[in-house]
Amino acid sequence: MESRGIRGAITVNANTKKEIQVATIELLNEMLTKNEIKTNDISFAIFTLTSDLNADFPAKYARLNCNFNQVPMMCYQELDVPNSLKMCLRILLNINTNKTQDEIKHIYLKGASILRGDLKNE
Numbered sequence: 001m002e003s004r005g006i007r008g009a010i011t012v013n014a015n016t017k018k019e020i021q022v023a024t025i026e027l028l029n030e031m032l033t034k035n036e037i038k039t040n041d042i043s044f045a046i047f048t049l050t051s052d053l054n055a056d057f058p059a060k061y062a063r064l065n066c067n068f069n070q071v072p073m074m075c076y077q078e079l080d081v082p083n084s085l086k087m088c089l090r091i092l093l094n095i096n097t098n099k100t101q102d103e104i105k106h107i108y109l110k111g112a113s114i115l116r117g118d119l120k121n122e
Contacts, residue, residue, distance in 0.1 A: 001096045003043065004104055006035055009090045011111035017056040020049075021065075023089050024058040027109060028066050031093060034105040043094040044072040050088045051080045058089055088112055 010027040013019045024047075031037070045068065047058040059073035078090065088111070108116055 001098055002100075004095055004097050004099060004101065006031055006037075006093045006095060006104055006106060007090070007116075008093075008107040008109075009088055009112035009115055010109040011085070012053055012087045012089055015053050015055045015087070020053065020056045020058055020089065021061045024061040024091075025065050027089065027091055027107065028062055030107045030109065031091065032066070034107060035095075035097075035099075037093070037095055037097075039067050039071060041095050041097060042068070042071045043096060044074075045094070046092040047073065047075045048078045048090045048092075049075070050078045050084070050086055052086050053089065058091075085111065085115060088115075 008027045008031045010023045012023045045059070045062060049058065057075045059068075059075050062068040062071070062073060078088070106116065
């Protein structure tokens with residue numbers, strides 16, 4: 001088995017606990033479904049938020065709503081780069097898999113779809 005990274009990003013409607021919860025669950029479910037991931041195969045997860053999102057920790061919702069109880073997780077703030085996408089939640093999942101790098105499906109939803117136009121959501 002190989003270790004692979006899966007990237008995902010989504011824009012959040014407002015800096016509230018509820019909106020961070022909704023975005024986290026939506027993005028994680030899409031990443032897990034499209035890549036056929038079981039939580040036992042996840043080595044760790046990293047969550048980042050742009051500086052305008054600080055109402056809550058997205059890892060909390062992964063644990064409460066997506067069965068990430070045994071997954072090591074950390075939350076970080078993204079670099080505040082001028083003119084970069086605002087209100088954005090990003091996730092990096094490190095998984096153990098037999099899939100090749102080309103078989104991994106990175107997920108970019110809502111306004112975050114502009115981040116990696118070269119990676120098509122399938």
